[in-house]
Amino acid sequence: MNKALVVSDTHGNNENLHKVLKMHPDAKCLIHCGDVEAGEDDIRCRVKIPVYMVAGNCDYFNALPRELEENVFGHKIFVTHGHLYSVSVSTEVLRQEAESRGCDVAFFGHTHRPTVSYSEGCTVVNPGSLSYPRQDGRKPSYLIWEQDDKGQDHFTVAYLDDGMI
Secondary structure (H helix, E strand, C coil): CEEEEEECCCCCCCHHHHHHHHHCCCCCEEEECCCCCCCHHHHHHHCCCCEEECCCCCCCCCCCCCEEEEEECCEEEEEECCHHHCCCCCCHHHHHHHHHCCCCEEECCCCCCEEEECCCCCEEEEECCCCCCCCCCCCCEEEEEEECCCCCEEEEEEECCCCCC
């Protein structure tokens, strides 16, 4: 079984991220959809699995790319923060961009609200925020992407029950 953890919008507060990583020691990689706010060095030093990380609209003066295309678990994925694709209004522009690049999964952040949207061409996923959640209940959220032994993908939004640190 393959497992990836997907996070976004940590905004320099990595304590909840490290808590999530401890809860999932079997994760094969970490995908961060931006707004790390100078937390990237801490993440790269403390996280011992491959990290795919992009810059968000609050990430200034760092060398993180604005977008990534990677091959993970047999999928071509597109990772972006989302603000350049008007995701606060709709994810359709992002979905079209990912599909035009031959990607079948697109990960984004920016809205601080978790969502998983399935379609025939591309699954679009937002893990929400581990630091400043905006959805009902306002629990810090992240996403678990699991691929079972039959190659089926499962995207699960997960929450930290004890709230923010």
